[in-house]
Amino acid sequence: MNPHDTPLDYAAVGLISGLEVHQQLLTDKKLFCQCPAGRYTRTHDGTVLRHMRPTLSELGVYDGTALMEFKTKKHIVYLLNRANTCTYEMDDTPPFPVNQAAVDVAIEQCLMLGCDIVDEVHIARKQYLDGSIPTGFQRTAIVGVNGKLPFRGRILSITQVSVEEDSCREVSDKGHLIVWRTDRLGMPLIETVTGPDLRTPEEVAEAILLVGRVCRSTGHVRVGMGASRQDVNVSVRGGRRVEIKGVPKAGWAVGLVHGEGWRQVNLLRLCDELHRRGFRKPEDVRVECADVTALADGGPVPQLCAAQWQHLVQEQRRRLGFELGPGAFKVFAVRLPGLAGTLGWPTQPARTFADELAGRVRVIAGLDEPPILFHSEAWPAGAEALLQKLRAAARCGEQDGLVIVWGPERDVRTAADEIRLRYVDAADGVPNETRQPFADGSTDFERILPGPDRMYPDTDSPPTRVTRDRVERLRAALPEPPWQREARYTEVGVPVPVAHYLIRRGGARLVDRVVDEAGADLRFAAFFFGERCKGLRRAGVPVDHVRDDAWVELFAAFAARPVLRDAWETLVRHMAAQPGVPVRTVVAELDLDREPPGWRSHLGQWVAAAGREAGRRPPPSVARYQTGQVMHRLRGRVPVPAVLEAVAAAAEARS
């Protein structure tokens, strides 16, 4: 379903959104070690097995639940490659002094975002227990605060900008085993946090693009897949902050923010309904489990049959204790007293509350085999008789809901309790969650949203003093803000999308250089880099291999000999193929440095030959073909009007 088929009055429901934009910085090395940054690998030559242990205060209560939680923990495996990973990333060596080049770029970014730079940068540890960082925390530090960006005629506030190390890339997550690759780990990035100033999904998408343009306008950040990722925070009035993590494209935000607004509104309605039925406090929610393994075995639902499960385990080569939890295969019928009608309760567009349960079961119980659970309000067709039997076995009345979960016994028991806990949360409204986004605008549970309590100082790293001299030196070298550049470009007729593309992809820097240093026409240069070179890049020509100075040389050559512009494509292809060769050499090698001697005298022969090749076509087509053939020989060497005139004259002479 298209999420826009489910209208929502954003102002009426009090939708609020803010961003956390992550942008990798372009540095040679990582933030806390000397490993190269940006060298991604697909293979590994070593592996480490680790576990994350909640520190005491996170356990909160000292009871068996905490211990149980620890015992169902995940095995975490890191794939190491010597090309991009040292013992720092393995958490076997303390951090080296923070990369000051990265701090410089971060300060520069803060200045672009209009921030006040803090006087002393203190590294903090931000805990992550999902294994995405082997230490169990991310080293991060605030560099700037109190920034402002012009946005839709008002101000988008920048709460803070921090410099931090990037996390691992997830390779797989099956059962009780999560696997991470460490190539990206430790690369410097900045996290820009905006105020909760955005009010519609479209504003969110636009703000993502704006922050992206500001960051990229310095040319000191990485671009391409994964170089920039944003977390979008959304809430509605009466709801709670939900973080949609790692939105890869601004365009996705429109559907995602809408979907989350819709979800929270529906969860609040569900909360009211639960209250109406008397579910208010945690103890009001009870679940009852019945072991229905034997009853479901051999029945019409293959997922619930032991043989099918064994087949799956073998086929996927799930190892006991890793991808496969401990215990015998069990099917549990979870009776939800008094909760009939809530499983099919709509949440997101095309999703129901049962999907909320499935998300928790998948992540926390490690039961990840789709469809994760079955329930009484969306039962597989053709298996109604089984449902009746299961309902009877679970002593499930008209007023009750029924959920079926299956898998290794311990995980199934965890799942049943998670279902209860999710209902406890539902009776309290919208839980604080981190959710993972999908292209269709839907999201799924990722983890409980951590609060500010997970921050503490990094005792391994001394603070860095940032002097005002350093700030001013960096400020002096800043490019103009993207909105000013955009105004300057559009004024001379550059379309807004081309201007945005140039700012986003760093081409604007080249445009301004060739204008300043080679006297190029701004509009021509903007089209050249923003359209023509972009087209060649898409066609696979390595235009990014061309050095900046060579572009200036090329435009100087254009200025000296305007006819060369006509041969731009040939020239750029050659420049890209041999990046070290001076432009004047390329021009000379292509015989583009002068008019071909005696071209006028040969022209008659060329036109005649083309005429013969063209054969029996209508006359206008023949003329076009002849012109094309001659242009091919003279493009970039003789001005087009002169060629056209000469071709016309030759044709005239022959007729």
Add this chain to the structure above:
Amino acid sequence: MSDPLKGYKGRARARLQSFGVRVWSDVVANNDAGSRFEGVILPRSETLDDLHVVIKLKTGYNVGLHVDRVTSMTEVGYKEAVYKIPEKEFPSRPELPRVTLLGTGGTIASRLDYRTGAVIPAFTPGELYGAVPELADLANLTTKKLFGVFSENMAKDNYVALAEAIGKEIESGVDGIVVGHGTDTMGHTAAILSFMVQDTPVPIVMVGSQRSSDRPSSDAALNLIHAVRSAGRGEIAEVQICMFGPTSDQYALLHRGTRCRKMHSSYRSTFRTVGGVPLAMVGEDFRYLVDDFRRRDRSRRVRIDTAYEDRTTILYYYPGMKPDLVDALVEKGYRGIVIAGTGLGHINKPLYPAIGRAIQQGVHVVMTVQTLWGYAQMYVYDTGRDLLDLGIVPLDNMLPETALMKLSWVLGHTDDHGEVLRMMRLPVNGETTEREPHNGYLILQGGLPETEEFVASHWK
């Protein structure tokens, strides 16, 4: 009452005083750029400058504000950090062994105060149970804090106190002892305890951590679990070190106290048995790798012998070493010198007269090898034989640090050279071995195809 502006000096201190705020004040501060900061003033490290005030913001981040840029700062609340960890009674189960944990310093377990970022050590059984609840399944735990020193500050008095405390615990009938210790000199302490505490009827297990216990990735909890299991249920009644085998969270190794060395400044799997193999692997269960260890035996009577002479040193030989270094040691009253010589146990010729003079004056000079692996075999070359003639005592494959500890212990008993020589050469617990197994020296060389194959197929 402690200093309300702890760590702040000079300009920063004066400025904070002028605002009437103190450490742990909840403040609202503004600066000359119009930025507003809300948070708690933290104490400042004494080693940092006097220009900045550190605030822990509500978001959890810390920032340093230059006091000259702060235009206003108002206290809106005050809450001192509570350095107290909540306790819960360690459950007692009669069927479990009794284990005593002796603390020497460092944090085995700890809790974070998130508001301030302070790391609060957990040590009492109740605190430890909160931090590492698995311990309750392994033993009935008692804890005693002997002292709180970094391991590099351990010295004679600590060794004596620790050995005596161990003796008392054994007399009281415990089933095993765990000694919490910083890792830097854990090998030294394990060695001296091997000499000071002999014929122990129960395991004495030293443990520490390479990643502090306030981190989710810490090795501390797993090390402690392995150590308590080894002390309570293990068969090895010796002084041993229990630390990570691989850097992965898998199992610990139990190393004989006299043959173990910290081999990496920061790796989890830093401890290695040198010139032999470890005694056992400990995970959920034990896997003994050798059988020549002293077994648990409640009928055996422990002997505590805390003699110790600390005028001893290690001379780590290097080419071009000057003889006056040796003369200076003698002049300063050193009674024993362990030389860590090159190769099979060599030093340069210009040192010979100085060594000769030292021995003449009654200083005991022994030879170990700085290669760590292998034997001092001084009769192989003429130079070695010359040194033997001077009266240097070769110590076979005794580790230099173990040799220092043993020489200190021996010199605590006697100054008679013959007796010193006899005691040094008579192994107490494996500090020298008659044979070196071929798998006692295995440093896999990275880059070799066979090593890479091995590394690729095992968790590191």
